[in-house]
Amino acid sequence: MVARAPRRTVLFLAASVACGACKSDRKAPEKTGAAAGGEPAAAEQHGDASDAQVRAAKAFVRDVDARLRELWVASSKAEWEKSTNITDETEDRAAEANAAVMAYETEAIAEATKFDPILDRLDPATRRQIELLKRTATLPAPKDPKKREELARIAAKLEGMYGKGKYCTKEGGKAICRDLGALSEILATSRDPKALAEAWVGWRTIAPPMRPLYQRLVELGNEGARALGYGDMGEIWRSRYDMPPEAFEKEVERLWAQVEPLYRALHCHVRARLHEVYGDRVPLDGPIPAHLLGNMWAQDWSNVYDLVEPYPKAASLDVTRALERKGYDPLKMVQAAEGFFVSLGLDPLPKTFWERSMFEKPEDREVVCHASAWDVNLNDDLRIKMCIKVDHEDFVTIHHELGHNYYYHYYYKLPVLFQAGAHDGFHEAIGDAIALSITPQYLARIGLVDQVATDEKAVLNKQMQDALQKIAFLPFGKLVDQWRWGVFAGRIGPDAYNAGWWKLRTEVQGVAPPVARTEADFDPGAKYHVPANVPYMRYFLAHILQFQFHKALCEAAGHTGPLHTCSIYGSKAAGAKLRAMLELGASVPWPDALEKLTGTRTMDAAPLVEYFAPLVAYLEAQNEGRSCGW
Numbered sequence: 001m002v003a004r005a006p007r008r009t010v011l012f013l014a015a016s017v018a019c020g021a022c023k024s025d026r027k028a029p030e031k032t033g034a035a036a037g038g039e040p041a042a043a044e045q046h047g048d049a050s051d052a053q054v055r056a057a058k059a060f061v062r063d064v065d066a067r068l069r070e071l072w073v074a075s076s077k078a079e080w081e082k083s084t085n086i087t088d089e090t091e092d093r094a095a096e097a098n099a100a101v102m103a104y105e106t107e108a109i110a111e112a113t114k115f116d117p118i119l120d121r122l123d124p125a126t127r128r129q130i131e132l133l134k135r136t137a138t139l140p141a142p143k144d145p146k147k148r149e150e151l152a153r154i155a156a157k158l159e160g161m162y163g164k165g166k167y168c169t170k171e172g173g174k175a176i177c178r179d180l181g182a183l184s185e186i187l188a189t190s191r192d193p194k195a196l197a198e199a200w201v202g203w204r205t206i207a208p209p210m211r212p213l214y215q216r217l218v219e220l221g222n223e224g225a226r227a228l229g230y231g232d233m234g235e236i237w238r239s240r241y242d243m244p245p246e247a248f249e250k251e252v253e254r255l256w257a258q259v260e261p262l263y264r265a266l267h268c269h270v271r272a273r274l275h276e277v278y279g280d281r282v283p284l285d286g287p288i289p290a291h292l293l294g295n296m297w298a299q300d301w302s303n304v305y306d307l308v309e310p311y312p313k314a315a316s317l318d319v320t321r322a323l324e325r326k327g328y329d330p331l332k333m334v335q336a337a338e339g340f341f342v343s344l345g346l347d348p349l350p351k352t353f354w355e356r357s358m359f360e361k362p363e364d365r366e367v368v369c370h371a372s373a374w375d376v377n378l379n380d381d382l383r384i385k386m387c388i389k390v391d392h393e394d395f396v397t398i399h400h401e402l403g404h405n406y407y408y409h410y411y412y413k414l415p416v417l418f419q420a421g422a423h424d425g426f427h428e429a430i431g432d433a434i435a436l437s438i439t440p441q442y443l444a445r446i447g448l449v450d451q452v453a454t455d456e457k458a459v460l461n462k463q464m465q466d467a468l469q470k471i472a473f474l475p476f477g478k479l480v481d482q483w484r485w486g487v488f489a490g491r492i493g494p495d496a497y498n499a500g501w502w503k504l505r506t507e508v509q510g511v512a513p514p515v516a517r518t519e520a521d522f523d524p525g526a527k528y529h530v531p532a533n534v535p536y537m538r539y540f541l542a543h544i545l546q547f548q549f550h551k552a553l554c555e556a557a558g559h560t561g562p563l564h565t566c567s568i569y570g571s572k573a574a575g576a577k578l579r580a581m582l583e584l585g586a587s588v589p590w591p592d593a594l595e596k597l598t599g600t601r602t603m604d605a606a607p608l609v610e611y612f613a614p615l616v617a618y619l620e621a622q623n624e625g626r627s628c629g630w
């Protein structure tokens with residue numbers, strides 16, 4: 001997952017050795033240099049100078065498309081090799097391929113600025129590709145080739161460190177090492193505060209060695225950003241939303257203000273329930289200890305559902321148990337998820353998807369288990385890479401990943417710069433929007449559960465499950481990049497990386513570390529997207545957008561009744577609407593794409609609020625008389 005989330009998430013990537021050869025076959029940049037208007041005198045000989053420049057711009061964009069395609073594919077191939085087999089060699093190859101991408105992007109972006117004076121004379125597609133090119137680099141490289149290679153190596157190394165991360169202890173004289181999967185399992189299932197704190201702290205021991213590398217990545221990336229005319233890396237990240245970066249920051253705050261009251265209500269109620277379980281470890285007027293929320297980063301609270309279930313005696317939906325009971329394995333889970341997309345009239349996944357994907361954690365090598373979706377060859381070469389557990393969480397994540405794959409599938413014929421989401425939050429929202437249709441009725445329809453209750457109590461239980469995932473996530477989704485924007489801009493210096501992180505964790509999310517943290521720690525490094533350099537605000541946006549998409553798709557499907565009862569399963573009309581948006585990729589500004597599906601040009605949390613209306617009423621009643629906040 002990468003830089004371009006879509007293509008995987010890959011940011012920039014890699015060149016396989018084989019493709020090193022193709023690089024030298026192509027002289028596109030040099031050719032376009034001249035064609036791009038660098039020699040106006042020559043152009044004038046053939047007529048009007050600016051007409052020649054318009055033609056040159058088109059030729060430039062064609063060349064960029066060919067060259068980027070080649071370099072991105074080489075990089076994706078090397079990234080895939082690395083992520084499915086982390087070794088020094090695969091890391092080096094990924095770094096090499098990514099350095100080649102960075103070198104070309106820097107050169108092409110510099111060249112693209114020559115067209116600034118004639119941008120408004122260009123046809124929309126040419127103009128948009130030039131604009132997208134300028135903001136494409138998630139990790140922009142300095143001009144100096146040595147620094148560029150250093151940056152690419154650091155980036156590959158950091159992701160590898162995360163992928164290989166383990167916490168080892170001596171038990172009965174024997175060394176026992178636990179990876180993120182094993183430690184997360186403890187966070188999810190144990191109710192022993194000591195064991196929880198140890199797993200929480202243990203995972204974070206992987207991160208301090210990343211700190212000097214991360215600091216250098218920031219220095220070099222910022223140098224690259226400045227060379228492209230941006231103030232810092234964060235400004236590039238914020239400039240990808242078809243509005244000025246400052247306006248985007250305001251947009252995030254506007255959306256947060258819409259949902260913050262819901263988060264605060266959920267926080268208040270969950271804290272009160274955890275207080276009943278853990279006593280004064282969970283003070284009723286302060287942040288919640290982060291290790292008690294069922295998840296390594298406290299970003300998804302589903303695993304404490306049993307502690308907060310509104311009506312324990314009413315029916316509740318245990319999808320994990322249903323999957324186990326019906327004998328689902330990872331392959332069957334992916335097939336079921338594909339079945340949902342196909343029920344909408346969308347295409348089945350290609351044969352190669354089933355041959356090339358990685359569904360399970362291999363025993364014989366280190367891999368990056370963090371789930372991702374890919375189109376390695378940019379030609380419908382769809383794959384996912386996941387270490388699937390047979391449980392509810394991963395069943396939803398598979399739908400999330402297939403959402404990426406279906407986006408790739410419907411835009412892969414476009415120029416490569418258009419092969420992206422309308423913005424990155426769109427890409428993250430597709431599969432999640434589909435997963436909102438995994439209602440009890442849907443699960444009964446596919447035979448996963450035998451019967452469903454629809455009474456008010458069962459509804460509230462389901463709403464609580466959803467909220468622990470979707471509402472609990474919102475502040476975390478926002479703060480990861482608030483931290484990085486601060487780091488990139490120098491407001492959070494290396495001497496305060498961890499303090500800055502915990503300031504946001506406390507203020508925005510209302511959670512606290514189980515033990516004191518210092519600058520000897522590097523807790524942001526224990527979250528995949530930081531060492532992997534994948535922007536995170538996309539997930540905050542996706543958690544809002546997915547409800548907008550869901551509502552629009554439900555309307556297309558002819559759903560009547562409350563939003564939380566809708567499943568679009570089987571609706572060809574909804575599928576056609578979705579497909580029409582997916583096919584646009586990034587070829588138009590995102591408000592156009594949003595309008596195509598939802599009829600509105602604005603991101604809006606109102607559908608999220610509407611979806612959770614029953615739970616909000618319940619929480620209000622529950623919180624009556626409590627003092628909320630921290």
Ligand code: X8Z
Binds near residue numbers: 371397
């Ligand atoms: O990273 C992901 C996906 C891949 S794009 C599995 N997510 C974020 C996370 O795990 O932190 C999905 C939800 C948020």
Ligand code: ZN
Binds near residue numbers: 428
């Ligand atoms: Zn994703």
